[in-house]
Amino acid sequence: MKFMVKKGVIEEVFSKARFSEESNLYIISYRDFKKIRETTLPEFIKESDNFQKIPISRITKIIKNNTVLFEKISKQDE
Numbered sequence: 787m788k789f790m791v792k793k794g795v796i797e798e799v800f801s802k803a804r805f806s807e808e809s810n811l812y813i814i815s816y817r818d819f820k821k822i823r824e825t826t827l828p829e830f831i832k833e834s835d836n837f838q839k840i841p842i843s844r845i846t847k848i849i850k851n852n853t854v855l856f857e858k859i860s861k862q863d864e
Contacts, residue, residue, distance in 0.1 A: 799848050799855050803827055808850075815847035816840055 803812045804827065812827035818840075825833065834840035848856040 795856050796842055796845055796848065800827070803850070804831070811850050812855075813847075813849045814845060815849075817844045817846060822846060 799812075803809050809827045813824055814827055814830040815822050815824045816830070830840070845856070846858045847854060
């Protein structure tokens with residue numbers, strides 16, 4: 787049930803930001819094998835092929851203007 791809440795938060799951020807003029811201000815961090823990669827929201831959407839290649843579950847953090855909008859807590863941090 788916890789995953790559904792996280793997914794809802796991410797989807798809400800994406801729906802607000804996706805077509806915003808400020809979409810380049812959103813920085814998406816996601817797991818790429820054992821590395822964490824960062825990219826802007828528009829680039830993430832292209833790279834992920836609209837979540838087909840990179841599922842939403844691999845997003846670890848979303849930041850806008852140095853404000854964390856979403857952060858996944860890993861099992862190691864708990």
